Amino acid sequence: MGSVLSTTPLSFTAFQELQTRSRSWLTFCGTQASMAARARRLCLRVFVVFFSPDSEQYHLSFYTEQILSKPLQKPDFFRLSELVSLKDLFHARVHLGHKKGCRHRLMVPYLYGCRLDQDIIDLDQTMEHLQLALNFTAHVAYRGGIILFVSRRRQFGHLVESTAKDCGEYAHTRYWRGGLLTNSSIQYGKGVRLPDVIVLLSTLNNVFQQHLAIRDAAKMNIPTVGVVDSNCNPSLVTYPVPGNDDTPAAMELYCRLFKMAINRAKEKRRQMEILQILSSSSTRKS
Amino acid sequence: MAALCKVVSRFRCGVWSFRFIRNCSGTSGSDQPAADAPRSGFAAAFDLQSELRREAERTAAGGSSSSSGQQEDFASLLRRSPLVQMGPAKGRTVVGRIFHVVQDDLYVDFGGKFHCVIQRPEGEEGLRRGSRVFLRLQDLELTARFLGANTDTTLLEAQADLLTQLDSKITENKVY
Numbered sequence: 001m002g003s004v005l006s007t008t009p010l011s012f013t014a015f016q017e018l019q020t021r022s023r024s025w026l027t028f029c030g031t032q033a034s035m036a037a038r039a040r041r042l043c044l045r046v047f048v049v050f051f052s053p054d055s056e057q058y059h060l061s062f063y064t065e066q067i068l069s070k071p072l073q074k075p076d077f078f079r080l081s082e083l084v085s086l087k088d089l090f091h092a093r094v095h096l097g098h099k100k101g102c103r104h105r106l107m108v109p110y111l112y113g114c115r116l117d118q119d120i121i122d123l124d125q126t127m128e129h130l131q132l133a134l135n136f137t138a139h140v141a142y143r144g145g146i147i148l149f150v151s152r153r154r155q156f157g158h159l160v161e162s163t164a165k166d167c168g169e170y171a172h173t174r175y176w177r178g179g180l181l182t183n184s185s186i187q188y189g190k191g192v193r194l195p196d197v198i199v200l201l202s203t204l205n206n207v208f209q210q211h212l213a214i215r216d217a218a219k220m221n222i223p224t225v226g227v228v229d230s231n232c233n234p235s236l237v238t239y240p241v242p243g244n245d246d247t248p249a250a251m252e253l254y255c256r257l258f259k260m261a262i263n264r265a266k267e268k269r270r271q272m273e274i275l276q277i278l279s280s281s282s283t284r285k286s
Numbered sequence: 287m288a289a290l291c292k293v294v295s296r297f298r299c300g301v302w303s304f305r306f307i308r309n310c311s312g313t314s315g316s317d318q319p320a321a322d323a324p325r326s327g328f329a330a331a332f333d334l335q336s337e338l339r340r341e342a343e344r345t346a347a348g349g350s351s352s353s354s355g356q357q358e359d360f361a362s363l364l365r366r367s368p369l370v371q372m373g374p375a376k377g378r379t380v381v382g383r384i385f386h387v388v389q390d391d392l393y394v395d396f397g398g399k400f401h402c403v404i405q406r407p408e409g410e411e412g413l414r415r416g417s418r419v420f421l422r423l424q425d426l427e428l429t430a431r432f433l434g435a436n437t438d439t440t441l442l443e444a445q446a447d448l449l450t451q452l453d454s455k456i457t458e459n460k461v462y
Contacts (some may be wrong), residue, residue, distance in 0.1 A: 090363050096399040099429045101438030112360070116374055118399075118426060123360045207440055231437065246442060247399055248385075 010234045014196055063276045064283040070272070071142055078138045078264050080211075081131055086123055089130075092253040097230030107230050110242035119230040121242050133225045133239040137197060138265035141169075144278065145196030147262065148172060150213045153202045156251045160201055163255040168261040172213075176205075181216040200226035200253055202245040203237065218269060227254055295331045369398065380420045383451055384413060393420060394446070398426050402446040410451075418452035 031108045033260030071077040089095070089239050095102075097111065112122035141147060149171040151157065159175040164171035172180075178185070184192045198217050203226045210233055217224045218236045226237035227245045234240040244250040364370055372378055375398075382396035390406045391407055392413055402421065406413055413419065424445040431436040 001354060023379070086360060087363070090360070090367075093397075093399060095360070095364070096369075098399075099438060101431055103437075103439050112364075120364065167350060182428055198410050207442070244399060248395075282393060 004222050057176065060197060063280060067269070067272045067276060068143065071139060071268075076131075076135065078135070078142075078261065078268060079259055080134045080138060080264070083134070083260055084127075084253075085132065086127055089243070090122050092249045093172040093247045094126060094250045094253070095123050096244050096247070097121050102187050102229055103232055106234055106241065107228065107232065110228075110234070110240075111230060121230060121244070126242050129239065129241045130243075130257070134261045136223070136239055137199065137225060137258060138261040141167075141262040141265040142198045142269045144269070145169060146193060148195035148198045148210065149201060149258075150176075150198055151201040152176070152211060153245070153251075156201065156248070158253055159248075159251060163259050167259045167268070169262060176212050178212070181220045181222065182214075194220060197223060198222055198224045199258060200224060200237070201251060203228055203234075204233045204245075207231070310446070364395055375426045378423045379449065380419055380421050380446075382446070384415055385417050387413075392419075392448075394421060396421055396444075396446070398441060398444055400427055401445045402444040406446045407448065412451060420449040420452055421446040424450055432461065443454050 095112070097107075100114050100117045100119060101120055103111075107119075110121060110125055114120065136138045137147060147164075147167075147169040149160050151160045151168065151173050160173050161171045179187050181194060184194060198213055200211060200213060203211055203214060212222060214226065214236045223238040224236070224237040226232075226234070226241065227243050228234040228237060228240045229243070231247045232245075234242070242252075243254070312403055324330075372380075380396045382394035382402070384392050385395050385401070386393035392404050392406055393401050394404060395401045402423075404421075424447065426444050428441040428443055431438045
């Protein structure tokens with residue numbers, strides 16, 4: 001495959017042939033390859049093909065730097081603000097909180113008010129926090145990071161797992177063993193790669209206890225994105241998103257948004273890499 | 287069918303213009319043109335329908351509904367929502383849809399934050415997943431503060447009584 005790339009003259013028409021050839025090679029490798037693994041293999045291919053111990057190595061790091069720094073120049077590079085509107089959040093019942101007696105004192109700044117003993121979450125704040133959270137998750141996915149979806153709500157376990165499967169990332173919706181993050185090298189062997197961001201679709205284990213992932217991720221310096229309801233503690237969550245986590249409509253909305261953001265980011269990364277291959281080989285030819 | 291509609295509309299337009307000309311000729315002596323006189327009958331209905339159609343096209347093209355005077359901010363959405371307009375939930379009748387069935391337990395979603403679980407009444411076998419029912423709400427969320435606790439304990443469920451099964455022709459009442 002490396003020899004094919006170095007000898008084939010890369011014109012615009014041959015580019016599609018290159019794409020199909022690399023895709024078929026990857027499917028030959030393994031039909032169960034997730035999108036993340038495929039993206040990483042494509043990265044690897046770029047490095048393998050263009051590696052040579054001369055000044056080309058400088059060009060290689062220059063190109064990867066370009067790929068990595070370009071999304072950081074714009075505030076909304078992946079245009080995620082067009083994914084969700086305030087009306088969508090309202091119709092998905094994201095603004096409904098628990099009763100007044102269940103309120104956590106640290107959630108008071110995120111509440112719009114209390115109507116007949118039911119807390120109402122301020123959707124203007126939720127919109128801002130949700131944009132930040134989606135943007136952050138998309139950037140992590142762009143850079144090939146591992147995203148772990150965590151939720152201990154049995155009602156939405158299947159939904160979370162299928163969301164993770166659809167965007168090529170990971171999910172943990174079962175019993176959280178104590179040393180999963182903090183004792184990973186002993187429990188799961190050395191050299192285990194921990195997630196780069198943990199997305200919590202419900203921050204509570206049951207109504208009395210917070211999920212252990214929040215505390216453990218904070219200990220291991222892993223940023224967390226979490227949907228916090230009016231009875232949750234938002235302190236240790238890096239990107240809290242105040243919103244309803246009990247209604248199926250709201251949970252389906254969150255899952256859809258995160259899936260779309262991650263897929264967009266990965267697609268963008270693939271496009272940027274293919275563009276770089278094209279431009280670098282054309283500059284080398286000239 | 288489309289050709290027939292076109293013929294009919296052209297005929298109607300012809301009739302309307304004919305009536306307009308007749309009015310003009312009838313009141314040619316007066317200063318006011320016939321357009322300022324209060325329309326009645328078909329002319330009034332035609333004006334109303336064309337105005338509505340123009341309005342619909344404008345809102346469809348414009349995107350936001352600022353022309354109709356309705357605001358899209360959270361405060362007005364909340365104020366106009368059926369949940370707030372309903373008031374206290376105790377004793378209110380709502381329409382719910384069954385989304386899960388476990389033997390005799392029916393899980394009904396009526397548009398609030400939580401669902402409610404009701405027992406299937408004896409002999410009622412027509413209630414299955416997707417069927418709509420009338421409910422009388424008791425509480426939107428079952429919570430209670432127990433002795434020695436900091437916060438309320440919540441059951442993550444609403445409470446409602448089953449009234450009757452809804453006829454399929456009536457549309458669902460959204461409560462949120």
